[in-house]
Amino acid sequence: MHQDTILSVNRIRASYGESTILWGADLSVRKGCVTTVMGRNGVGKTTLLKTIMGLVKVKEGEIRLGDRDITHLPSYQIARAGIGYVPQGREILPRLSVYENLRLGLEASPQYKAGISEEEIYTLFPILKEFRRRPGGNLSGGQQQQLAIGRALISGPSVLLLDEPTEGIQPSIAIEIGNILRRLVAEKGISVLLVEQKIDFARHVTDYFYFMDRGKMVREGEAGTFDFRELEEHIAV
Ligand SMILES: Nc1ncnc2c1ncn2[C@@H]1O[C@H](COP(=O)(O)OP(=O)(O)O)[C@@H](O)[C@H]1O
Numbered sequence: 556m557h558q559d560t561i562l563s564v565n566r567i568r569a570s571y572g573e574s575t576i577l578w579g580a581d582l583s584v585r586k587g588c589v590t591t592v593m594g595r596n597g598v599g600k601t602t603l604l605k606t607i608m609g610l611v612k613v614k615e616g617e618i619r620l621g622d623r624d625i626t627h628l629p630s631y632q633i634a635r636a637g638i639g640y641v642p643q644g645r646e647i648l649p650r651l652s653v654y655e656n657l658r659l660g661l662e663a664s665p666q667y668k669a670g671i672s673e674e675e676i677y678t679l680f681p682i683l684k685e686f687r688r689r690p691g692g693n694l695s696g697g698q699q700q701q702l703a704i705g706r707a708l709i710s711g712p713s714v715l716l717l718d719e720p721t722e723g724i725q726p727s728i729a730i731e732i733g734n735i736l737r738r739l740v741a742e743k744g745i746s747v748l749l750v751e752q753k754i755d756f757a758r759h760v761t762d763y764f765y766f767m768d769r770g771k772m773v774r775e776g777e778a779g780t781f782d783f784r785e786l787e788e789h790i791a792v
């Protein structure tokens with residue numbers, strides 16, 4: 556493993572029942588970087604993140620966080636080992652308040668103590684403070700996304716996984732979220748694994764790209780040298 560790697564996925568095979576989705580997926584997330592996986596619908600991006608989180612079983616291969624093998628740990632232990640997860644579609648509990656939704660993130664923390672304080676989360680996302688007592692379901696899509704990120708941050712993860720955080724939200728809030736991701740990397744040293752479909756947003760925040768097709772990585776490269784034309788053609792179809 557490269558010295559700067561914090562999370563590595565090595566030759567992972569995973570399936571739903573009989574149907575294999577990940578075919579030897581390989582990837583590494585460098586410390587203090589935003590690593591982004593792009594690829595068309597249905598290629599297995601969400602399955603990859605769920606597999607890292609222990610929500611889909613690994614059939615073959617290995618997943619390491621730092622020097623720890625987390626491949627077969629139960630999901631809550633993976634969270635407690637320091638991986639925060641912002642699922643596709645956000646999964647906010649609509650009847651619980653913003654505050655209660657945030658507190659749910661503490662379950663991922665070993666002593667139920669905040670790793671990043673509630674106040675710091677409100678500094679990142681002021682709207683959450685203003686709406687603290689409102690039901691999560693009353694928030695706009697973009698606000699719910701901020702809440703989902705806050706919920707994943709409160710336990711103080713070292714790696715944050717985000718699954719299409721800009722899906723269905725206003726461009727202005729997407730830009731804000733991109734800026735927050737860069738701040739988390741710069742100020743908190745958090746490493747990010749982002750799954751994204753929007754090339755413009757991804758280019759704005761990413762250090763290192765992977766392109767995924769049919770259950771494995773088919774291209775990778777530094778953001779500055781990555782060939783986006785080919786990617787655009789792929790994603791367009
Ligand atoms: N719970 C599930 N049970 C069975 N098949 C699934 C399930 N979730 C996703 N799939 C299938 O796995 C493939 C990959 O899906 P997914 O990982 O969601 O792709 P992506 O996030 O890249 O759009 C798709 O063919 C999808 O239909």
Ligand SMILES: [Mg+2]
Binds near residue numbers: 600601602643718
């Ligand atoms: Mg998906």
